[in-house]
Amino acid sequence: MSKDKHHHGALREALIAAGIELMEAGGPAALSLRKCAARAGVSHAAPAHHFNGIVSLKAAIMARSFRMFTETMRTHRAGAGTPRARLLAICEGYLAFARRHRALFQFMFQPFAEDRAQINAPVMAELEAHSGAAFQELAEACAPFEPVAGQAGGTEALVWSLVHGYAMLFATAPEGGTPIGTPPDFADILPDFPLKK
Amino acid sequence: MSKDKHHHGALREALIAAGIELMEAGGPAALSLRKCAARAGVSHAAPAHHFNGIVSLKAAIMARSFRMFTETMRTHRAGAGTPRARLLAICEGYLAFARRHRALFQFMFQPFAEDRAQINAPVMAELEAHSGAAFQELAEACAPFEPVAGQAGGTEALVWSLVHGYAMLFATAPEGGTPIGTPPDFADILPDFPLKK
DNA sequence: CTCCTTAACTAGACAGTGTCAAGTTAGAGT
DNA sequence: ACTCTAACTTGACACTGTCTAGTTAAGGAG
Secondary structure, X not given: OHHHOOOOXXXXXXXXXXXXXXXXXXXXXXXXXXXXXXXXXXXXXXXXXXXXXXXXXXXXXXXXXXXXHHXXXXXXXXOOOOHHHHHHHHHHHHHHHHHHOHHHHHHHOXXXXXXXXXXXXXXXXXXXXXXXXXXXXXXXXXXXEOOHHHOOOHXXXXXXXXXXXXXXXXHOXXXXXXXXXXXXXXXXXOOOOOEOO | OHHHOOOOOOHHHHHHHHHHHHHHHHOXXXXXXXXXXXXXXXXXXXXXXXXXXXXXXXXXXXHHHHHXXXXXXXXXXXXXXXHHHHHHHHHHHHHHHHHHOHHHHHHHOOOOHHHHHHOOHHHHHHHHHHHHHHHHHHHHHHOOEOOHHHOOOHHHHHHHHHHXXXXXXXXXXXXXXXXXXXXXXXXXXXXXXXXXX
């Protein structure tokens, strides 16, 4: 049978999928190279041929997560008519992903600065492409509005900060884990932006 | 000399201080029980008598960080006259801490949900007290304003989400690490809240 | 002063982690 | 049929957190 092949064939993708499963099951701390390898049915050192270390595997998982993230936002956007409805829908998608994939969401937005240098160049490119696409989604939803403070990117910065902070503090927090009892709906705290004339 | 004493005397505090030093030097990943112990001049198993595991040590470090955090906000608030100036000052303190203690800030706001059960009861109490105090600082600055969307806690939720998201995305990010070239000043994206009548 | 109890700390071991070096095996190209 | 290369395995190493069993110091009771 083909499973006996020495060649796995799609090990790289299998490792990423295994990593996502592990993180969703047991939080970001549950991820380990060896467990990913075991779950993919290969030896503990096999991943080294596809990622130059666990940092790159993590980056690849982040890239994959950003793809799912963008997908979620696009799904929520579909069918929203007015600019306001579209912006709100994008934000709801943002929050829905954070709620549905708590561990992944938290993991994606770790600054993780000092490790960036270790990431494989192709993995890094992939990561930047997918995270850029996610932001693009948000930027497009902000485009119809008059820039906040008359500054290019002002609305994007405001909305992104607001929805990201809300997601971090209220959407991914354990129930009752915030000082604010029941936080208001996001729609109620998103300011009313005037349309461009 | 007293250093030869078997008894350290202030090991608990020394371990927390060592942990903070390690994190500020090498990021959240640089923290380890054994390195903390070594830095405090004790054996690798000594911390077990003060913390029931690394999770509780981490929680204690978070508690200490929240104390510094609150301190920073209070310092920035001093001398601010109008309600608007005070709210802005609190936010600037929030952001100043995030910039000055990048690793600590990121570490403090990890949801870390599934580990919460392992935290020592007294450490947990300490953590809740100090993080509660930090939020209190922000809540007081929001108090003079008309509640957003007429909802109790509405303004707090908006401001906290906004400043936290801004801190995460723009203050702690590596230079040039955000899709928005140069983000606007926080003062420009903080909405104008009407005062209570 | 002596004994005893208790808390603080040490020493050693264990399983698990990421990474490296060396071998092996499969599949494609000539 | 031969070789070459990439994919994978095996084994080792240092490091991690945690557990168990000693050891040592400090303080109280007789």
